[in-house]
Amino acid sequence: MADSANSARGDLKLTRITKSYGDFTAVDDLSLTIPEGSFFALLGPSGCGKTTTLRMVAGLEEPTVGSIHLGSTDITFTKPYQRPINTVFQNYALFPHLTIFENIAFGLRRRGIKDVDEAVNKVLGLVELPHLAQRKPTQLSGGQQQRIALARAIVNRPALLLLDEPLGALDLKLRRQMQIELKWIQKEVGLTFVHVTHDQEEAMTMADTIAVMNEGKIEQMGSPADLYDNPETAFVANFLGQSNLIKGSLVGTDGDSLIADLFGQKIALPRNRSHAVDSSILAGIRPEKFRISLLQTPTSGNVLSGGKIEDVSYIGVSTQYQVMMPWGQELMVFEQNDDGVAPFRIGDPVNISWEPIFTFALRGDEDAEAGTEVMPEDLDEE
Amino acid sequence: MKKIRTPYLLILPGFAFLLTFFVFPILSLAQVSTATPVSGGDIDDFEQTFRFRNYLEAFLDSREHFGRSLIYALLATLIALLISYPLAYALAFKSGKYKNVLLVLVVAPFFTSFLLRTVAWKQILGEEGFVVPTLRSLGLISDSTTLTSTAGAVILGMAYNFLPFMTLPLYASIDRIDPRTLEASGDLYANGFTTFRRVTLPLSMPGVVAGTLLTFIPAAGDYVNAELLGGPNNSMIGNVIQSRFLIPDYPTTSALSFTLMAAILIIVVIYIRKAGTDEVV
Numbered sequence: 040m041a042d043s044a045n046s047a048r049g050d051l052k053l054t055r056i057t058k059s060y061g062d063f064t065a066v067d068d069l070s071l072t073i074p075e076g077s078f079f080a081l082l083g084p085s086g087c088g089k090t091t092t093l094r095m096v097a098g099l100e101e102p103t104v105g106s107i108h109l110g111s112t113d114i115t116f117t118k119p120y121q122r123p124i125n126t127v128f129q130n131y132a133l134f135p136h137l138t139i140f141e142n143i144a145f146g147l148r149r150r151g152i153k154d155v156d157e158a159v160n161k162v163l164g165l166v167e168l169p170h171l172a173q174r175k176p177t178q179l180s181g182g183q184q185q186r187i188a189l190a191r192a193i194v195n196r197p198a199l200l201l202l203d204e205p206l207g208a209l210d211l212k213l214r215r216q217m218q219i220e221l222k223w224i225q226k227e228v229g230l231t232f233v234h235v236t237h238d239q240e241e242a243m244t245m246a247d248t249i250a251v252m253n254e255g256k257i258e259q260m261g262s263p264a265d266l267y268d269n270p271e272t273a274f275v276a277n278f279l280g281q282s283n284l285i286k287g288s289l290v291g292t293d294g295d296s297l298i299a300d301l302f303g304q305k306i307a308l309p310r311n312r313s314h315a316v317d318s319s320i321l322a323g324i325r326p327e328k329f330r331i332s333l334l335q336t337p338t339s340g341n342v343l344s345g346g347k348i349e350d351v352s353y354i355g356v357s358t359q360y361q362v363m364m365p366w367g368q369e370l371m372v373f374e375q376n377d378d379g380v381a382p383f384r385i386g387d388p389v390n391i392s393w394e395p396i397f398t399f400a401l402r403g404d405e406d407a408e409a410g411t412e413v414m415p416e417d418l419d420e421e
Numbered sequence: 422m423k424k425i426r427t428p429y430l431l432i433l434p435g436f437a438f439l440l441t442f443f444v445f446p447i448l449s450l451a452q453v454s455t456a457t458p459v460s461g462g463d464i465d466d467f468e469q470t471f472r473f474r475n476y477l478e479a480f481l482d483s484r485e486h487f488g489r490s491l492i493y494a495l496l497a498t499l500i501a502l503l504i505s506y507p508l509a510y511a512l513a514f515k516s517g518k519y520k521n522v523l524l525v526l527v528v529a530p531f532f533t534s535f536l537l538r539t540v541a542w543k544q545i546l547g548e549e550g551f552v553v554p555t556l557r558s559l560g561l562i563s564d565s566t567t568l569t570s571t572a573g574a575v576i577l578g579m580a581y582n583f584l585p586f587m588t589l590p591l592y593a594s595i596d597r598i599d600p601r602t603l604e605a606s607g608d609l610y611a612n613g614f615t616t617f618r619r620v621t622l623p624l625s626m627p628g629v630v631a632g633t634l635l636t637f638i639p640a641a642g643d644y645v646n647a648e649l650l651g652g653p654n655n656s657m658i659g660n661v662i663q664s665r666f667l668i669p670d671y672p673t674t675s676a677l678s679f680t681l682m683a684a685i686l687i688i689v690v691i692y693i694r695k696a697g698t699d700e701v702v
Contacts, residue, residue: 099604119607132605136623145619146609191609 047123048198049110050074051096051231056105058091065091066102067255073233073248075198078225080234080246084278084410088255089235093201096233097126109198120149125192126201130208131184133176139163139187140172146195162194165224182213189221193228202234206241218244239279243267251275253410267325271314273401276323278410283329283370284321286403289313296395302366306341308398319403326371328397331360331389341398344390346370348383358382362391454675465669472672479676483661487684490657493572493647494640497579501587501636502629504580509591509628510621514600527588535582536645542578543569543649570652578646586635594628595621630696634689641685 051073058066066088073079081089094100096107098119106115114122125146133142143162144155152158163169166186176184185205192200205221206214222245225232236242242249243263250260251274259266259275270276273284287301296307299322308322334344349369350361353376360372360383370391374382383389455475456467480487508527516523530538544550546568556562568574598621606616622629644659651657658681665674 097608099607118612119604120610120612124608126605126608128601128605130599130601132599132601134602134605134620134624136620145606145611149610149615195609 047109047112047114048075051199051233052108053092053096054106054108056092056095056102056107058088058095058100059103064255066095069105069255069257071250071257071260073199073231075231076229077247078222078232078234078245080236080242080249081252082236082239082242082249082278083252084237087252089237089252090203092252093126093203093233093235096199097124097201098122123195123198124201125195125197125199126203127185127188127192127205129203129205131176131188133184133188133191135176138173138175139168139179142176142187143191143194145191150195158194162190165193165227166190181208182217185209185217189224193224193230196228197230199231199233202232204236205234206236206238214241221245243279249279251278253278268397269312269399270323271401272409273321273405273407274410276399276401276410277408281326281371282323283326284323284401284407285368285370286407287320287322288403289315289318289320289400297400299400301343302364304343306343306398307395308400309396312398313400315400315402317403321401321403321405321407323399323401324393324397326359327357327373327375328393329370329372329374330392331362331372331374331383332392333383334388334390340392340394342390342392343370346389346391348385348387348389351382351385353382362389364391450675450678453671454679456672458672465671467671475672475676476680479673480680482673483658483677486656486658486661487681489655490641490659490681491684491688493576493579493655493657494637494643496576497583497640498587498633498637500576500580501584502633505584505587505591505632506629509588509595512588512592513596513598524592527585527592530582530585539578539582539645539649542574542581546574546650569650570655572651572655574650575646575655575657578650579640579643582643582646583636583640586639587632590631590635591625591628594625594631598624626696630693634692638685638689642681 051071053069053071056066056069056071057064069088069092071092081092083089091100095102098114098117098121101116106113108114109123134145137145140159140163143159147155147158159172160169163172166189168183168186168190171179171183171187176187179187185208189205202221206217209217218241221232221234225245234242234246246263248260249263249266251258251266253274259271261269266275266279270279270282273282276282276284285301287299287306289297290300290305291298292310293307295310297310297313299306299308299320301322306322313320331346331348343364345365346362348360349363352359355376357373357375360374362370362372364370372391376382452469453467455469455471455473457470457472457475458464459466459468512520512523512527546552548567553562553568556568557564562568602620602624603616606620607613611619642659644657644663647655647657647660648663658677662674662677662681665677
């Protein structure tokens, strides 16, 4: 089976992929290049098309339009078993009738490799479960099954490893631990990992590059820091962490900065963080970038005055405030509890300030609520 | 104490039923099997003489029929398996919203009597049916060839009659397979055939074992198909038992019944050991 598709190596390239089911378009004219050796995350809410994209790369679905290349080889219509690509399935999909050893050896044996002992034992060591070789999958805990599913895929040393919400079934603590382990294993084996998840924290912890997907399209792609600090759309700004988005308009420039008017108050923002197409903008500031001060305290940088504390939630490392602004919008502010100052109280009149560099600007016609919450009916789709 | 008594109370009706309708008749059968006719008595008078030679004589007289029964039952089981497996697979994975309708169709033959359906087949395959003249006019069979009174008709009749007993356990077993394990197999370099051999078939083994047993056991003891669709050379052990019973030769009938039960029991035990169903989760 050493045909050309199976030995392909290189970057994964999706070119203008569309996948439709009747009237429903799951993936809409998507183009994407995933560099060899990277840890890449496809992040988005349920039903955004990320799992469909992954299944097309695995060969479990065929695109309606478009092509998929691995290196220079066109794999768009090759069968799953002809691709040097392995998948860690969402529910692990281990073979219940085979021992853990035989589960892991399955791919090696199918490729005609006779002596599998060394490779299987080595990968069992890598996932730290060598003592479970002779058990059946049902005798293992969820976390152990997850590791075996990973071992069963990476033992084949595929050009590309696909992970479909691999940690979704684990409890929070185990998930955090597995995120760190997965990242370590990816470095150790040096394979290209493509990870599909709806958990933004998981994507940010593990991936070098994240593509945020929404309604079958890629909203934005970049490093976790890029996406967080310089989101290009309201969906990205809200889906990755939280954002305060304030309506305003661009009124001038000052060197590398743009000057914006937010309900009569002037602020500055870096030119390279503006994604506006005209003067109408949504100015965005992450809640932890804000500083709150009482009216008489001097402030520097951008200042919005006339706020009033609406709500205070103390959550240990930080205190979260809701501040009502004069134009009737509530802003979210996270203050670290590191200065020994007593928290502000509900009703305190305050100013809000921040460094201009932490401001980004989105198109003014965007829906400021996009990506803030996933509707319950969307959860059932996948 | 109530906790311990409840399970026993629950099995009581079943136990009473089996005692009345299985244990007593079996004991009666055992008792008759070693009896001999009363000299000078009526034709249906037998007395217990513990004549175990009855077994040997009965077996030696009907060796041929025993052999034929096992071979016919085996072939009917194989044919039913080959027809049912793809059917059950399609029902489980490909039938979509028509699943329930198709399941009803699988059991629909049970709505009419087994006997009537076999008589119907006798008509269809007989000289007066449309099949034989059609095949003759097409030149596929000679004028002297018949379809009834053949081993093929008996075997196909049994395969037809016991098909739902094969299909339903297979369906239940295949339906339980997570289709994602089949996707995983494809993902791990197995083509369609290898996936079937290495994943689908092993995972459906409980259904294969149950279906083959549910087909083979009644087929081995069947006499209706051989009676209606077979000729004198296709008699099975069931036909011998029936004809002896009508004489009436109760001791031989009982001895043959016991021998058949023992033979089936031995075959089933060996089969289950070989198939190793406990290996499959």
